[in-house]
Amino acid sequence: MTISNQSRVLLSANELTCIREERILFDGLSFNINAGDIVQIEGPNGAGKTSLLRIIAGLSRPYAGEVEYLGEDITRCRDEFNHDLLYLGHLAGVKSELTAEENLNFNLRISGYDDFDTTELLAKVNLAGFEEALAGHLSAGQHRRTALARLQHSNCKIWILDEPFTAIDKKGVEELEQLFIQHAESGGCVILTTHQDMSIISDDILRKITLDYRFV
Amino acid sequence: MKRGISYTAAFMTLLQRDLRIAVRHRGDIFNPLLFFILVVTLFPLGIGPEPQVLTRVAPGIIWVAALLASMLSLERLFKADYNDGTLEQMLLSPQPLSLLVLAKVLAHWILTGVPLILVAPLLAVLLHLDGNSYGALMATLALGTPILSLLGAIGVALTVGLRKGGVLLSLLILPLYIPVLIFATSAIDAAGLNLAYDGQLAILAAMLVGSLILAPFAIGASLRVSTN
Amino acid sequence: MWKWLHSYADPERAYKLSGTLLPWFSVLAILLVGTGSIWGLLFAPTDYQQGDSYRIIFIHVPAASMSMAAYMGMATASFIGLVWQIKSADWAAAAIAPIGAVITFIALLTGAAWGKPMWGTWWVWDARLTSELVLLFLYLGVISLYASFEDKVLAARAAGILAIVGVINIPIIKYSVDWWSSLHQPSTIKITEKSTMSTDMLYPLLINIVGFGVMIGAITLVRYRTEILARNGMRPWVRELATAEEAK
Amino acid sequence: MQFDSFADFVDMGGYAFYVWLSYGVTFGSLATLITLSIRQKRKVLIEIAKKITREQRLKETRGTNRESKT
Numbered sequence: 001m002t003i004s005n006q007s008r009v010l011l012s013a014n015e016l017t018c019i020r021e022e023r024i025l026f027d028g029l030s031f032n033i034n035a036g037d038i039v040q041i042e043g044p045n046g047a048g049k050t051s052l053l054r055i056i057a058g059l060s061r062p063y064a065g066e067v068e069y070l071g072e073d074i075t076r077c078r079d080e081f082n083h084d085l086l087y088l089g090h091l092a093g094v095k096s097e098l099t100a101e102e103n104l105n106f107n108l109r110i111s112g113y114d115d116f117d118t119t120e121l122l123a124k125v126n127l128a129g130f131e132e133a134l135a136g137h138l139s140a141g142q143h144r145r146t147a148l149a150r151l152q153h154s155n156c157k158i159w160i161l162d163e164p165f166t167a168i169d170k171k172g173v174e175e176l177e178q179l180f181i182q183h184a185e186s187g188g189c190v191i192l193t194t195h196q197d198m199s200i201i202s203d204d205i206l207r208k209i210t211l212d213y214r215f216v
Numbered sequence: 217m218k219r220g221i222s223y224t225a226a227f228m229t230l231l232q233r234d235l236r237i238a239v240r241h242r243g244d245i246f247n248p249l250l251f252f253i254l255v256v257t258l259f260p261l262g263i264g265p266e267p268q269v270l271t272r273v274a275p276g277i278i279w280v281a282a283l284l285a286s287m288l289s290l291e292r293l294f295k296a297d298y299n300d301g302t303l304e305q306m307l308l309s310p311q312p313l314s315l316l317v318l319a320k321v322l323a324h325w326i327l328t329g330v331p332l333i334l335v336a337p338l339l340a341v342l343l344h345l346d347g348n349s350y351g352a353l354m355a356t357l358a359l360g361t362p363i364l365s366l367l368g369a370i371g372v373a374l375t376v377g378l379r380k381g382g383v384l385l386s387l388l389i390l391p392l393y394i395p396v397l398i399f400a401t402s403a404i405d406a407a408g409l410n411l412a413y414d415g416q417l418a419i420l421a422a423m424l425v426g427s428l429i430l431a432p433f434a435i436g437a438s439l440r441v442s443t444n
Numbered sequence: 445m446w447k448w449l450h451s452y453a454d455p456e457r458a459y460k461l462s463g464t465l466l467p468w469f470s471v472l473a474i475l476l477v478g479t480g481s482i483w484g485l486l487f488a489p490t491d492y493q494q495g496d497s498y499r500i501i502f503i504h505v506p507a508a509s510m511s512m513a514a515y516m517g518m519a520t521a522s523f524i525g526l527v528w529q530i531k532s533a534d535w536a537a538a539a540i541a542p543i544g545a546v547i548t549f550i551a552l553l554t555g556a557a558w559g560k561p562m563w564g565t566w567w568v569w570d571a572r573l574t575s576e577l578v579l580l581f582l583y584l585g586v587i588s589l590y591a592s593f594e595d596k597v598l599a600a601r602a603a604g605i606l607a608i609v610g611v612i613n614i615p616i617i618k619y620s621v622d623w624w625s626s627l628h629q630p631s632t633i634k635i636t637e638k639s640t641m642s643t644d645m646l647y648p649l650l651i652n653i654v655g656f657g658v659m660i661g662a663i664t665l666v667r668y669r670t671e672i673l674a675r676n677g678m679r680p681w682v683r684e685l686a687t688a689e690e691a692k
Numbered sequence: 693m694q695f696d697s698f699a700d701f702v703d704m705g706g707y708a709f710y711v712w713l714s715y716g717v718t719f720g721s722l723a724t725l726i727t728l729s730i731r732q733k734r735k736v737l738i739e740i741a742k743k744i745t746r747e748q749r750l751k752e753t754r755g756t757n758r759e760s761k762t
Contacts, residue, residue, distance in 0.1 A: 021595050022677040060444045083310040091301025097237045109229045110309045112219040374602050378592050391581045392613050395620035434609055441601045496705030500714045546725050554714040561710050670733045677740040690741035
């Protein structure tokens with residue numbers, strides 16, 4: 001199922017339980033994510049996909065259980081873990097009052113990078129010429145691309161992406177898929193949710209974690 | 217790819233970003249200031265124009281108005297960042313959260329506290345503040361408004377995820393503001409009577425140091441709850 | 445399948461334990477508060493200065509002292525809940541808050557009703573009354589913050605942070621209010637000096653102080669049990685109770 | 693006993709209003725708090741019971757959907 005030639009465990013979830021407003025989304029969920037994995041979390045609406053991603057990213061606290069990064073609880077090694085984590089949620093983290101360039105610049109610097117060329121990175125996501133445009137004036141797809149440009153300049157091992165393909169055209173999706181494969185091959189891992197079918201990442205290299213809608 | 221950005225650089229990045237956004241959104245700076253001026257000018261209309269009465273109540277009026285103006289402006293401290301997802305990115309940054317939070321609070325203070333300090337002497341003239349009190353007024357505002365920003369930010373961080381945060385916010389933070397109000401106004405009163413007021417200033421300074429050290433942690437913890 | 449159920453069996457145990465404790469607390473509370481109040485109202489001697497109006501002391505002082513103690517209890521529970529992530533502690537804190545608010549309200553109101561005959565006015569900005577008022581605001585803040593979050597796990601964490609910030613601030617607020625009131629009013633107000641109290645006055649007062657404490661404990665247990673049920677609606681044992689209750 | 697008669701007791705040396713106001717409000721508000729707290733339990737349980745029946749319905753409809761699909 002996995003393409004992991006180097007089966008180093010990056011992340012492991014340990015008996016995760018998530019309860020929201022007295023409703024159990026999932027419980028006793030355990031899995032490992034190795035270097036080289038591309039993992040898709042799937043399941044119907046309301047099954048807790050986003051909640052699971054946020055728990056793995058350390059944004060939400062699980063009701064019980066823990067997530068370990070290289071064998072250590074992520075709440076105990078938050079700085080190291082955050083150093084190796086790139087998370088893109090439903091909300092893009094792009095401010096409409098700033099230009100595309102300023103947004104990218106801020107997002108990269110706050111993650112600690114200081115050697116990058118925003119013009120070049122924006123060109124890679126087809127935003128050449130939009131550097132000076134206020135993000136509020138960009139289209140939904142361009143807005144999303146501004147956020148995704150961060151992936152072009154990242155040495156984080158763990159990418160957690162919640163619906164990264166939203167509002168992205170077909171060609172853009174293919175480019176992203178290529179990027180994910182490249183990232184996985186270089187020893188990283190990608191954890192994502194999506195409702196779209198992927199064309200390049202075929203089922204034999206994609207690992208799936210399925211969440212079911214629970215009634216109890 | 218190098219990732220050796222220093223704490224100072226991270227701090228300045230966030231500070232600059234907030235200042236830049238505020239400059240593009242000028243209303244954020246002027247609305248609380250306008251509110252401050254309006255509240256202060258309403259008081260003489262309410263209590264009457266006798267200079268002696270106004271002199272007596274001026275410190276209280278200016279400080280209460282400053283409290284309310286600070287609260288009004290605080291509401292938006294984390295709101296925009298929460299709504300567009302940049303707050304999540306801050307929480308996931310490898311930089312210490314309390315540092316980033318401090319940068320945001322400092323930006324807020326520069327944008328709302330400093331204009332308030334600058335305009336306060338003018339309003340003091342309108343309220344016939346005692347001539348000896350101007351120094352104390354400026355000193356207490358300079359020491360006190362950052363405390364308001366720091367303590368208020370805790371309340372804002374707790375309510376940022378809620379839809380109806382406004383009234384709740386005032387209930388949460390006004391009790392915390394009471395000591396600042398008491399010591400600041402009494403310092404101004406003492407100055408008006410030609411008494412020493414360095415004791416009150418020292419207490420305000422102590423509160424400032426205390427909240428500088430402790431508030432960022434409380435704000436950070438609250439933000440983690442709010443973005444959960 | 446339900447793996448977390450076994451390791452997290454405490455809610456049920458806590459529910460049962462508080463159920464066993466509740467009758468003892470209730471009986472003791474009724475006995476103590478009953479004795480203290482009747483003794484205070486009927487048998488304690490009349491104060492030579494204040495006449496019979498001083499009999500308010502038998503509820504005012506217990507309420508005032510317990511309002512602060514309840515806050516400390518709530519903050520301690522919140523702290524335990526936040527640091528060690530013990531959910532039963534969060535529930536206890538949520539159970540105490542409304543009780544503390546009511547007790548604080550009682551302390552304020554009886555203080556005012558005592559102030560009217562003694563000082564000639566319902567309200568004075570006296571240090572004690574003012575800090576009691578601030579304490580009421582702190583309670584209301586915690587309660588409304590807890591109520592504002594849909595997810596009560598988060599609500600407890602948020603309210604817990606606020607309660608702890610409040611605890612750090614209470615001494616500062618108290619000190620500043622004391623200092624402020626000594627600055628603004630000459631000390632003409634004098635309440636019964638405790639040292640001159642006869643034992644006939646002191647005993648019912650002490651009994652009522654303890655009684656109020658036990659009573660708060662009893663009400664906390666009642667609310668704690670409800671809180672456990674409400675927060676564990678997904679567990680089978682609660683569901684059994686729920687279906688049994690509906691069938692009634 | 694400090695009071696000679698019941699009327700004396702009620703009068704509280706002329707402070708009847710204040711004393712009885714205090715005691716009345718105290719025990720009144722405590723009684724309200726206690727009854728509300730006790731009633732709350734039943735309310736919570738009924739609430740949970742309703743939720744269970746809601747979930748039961750949901751399960752049935754979903755279950756049939758799934759069967760028809762496969």
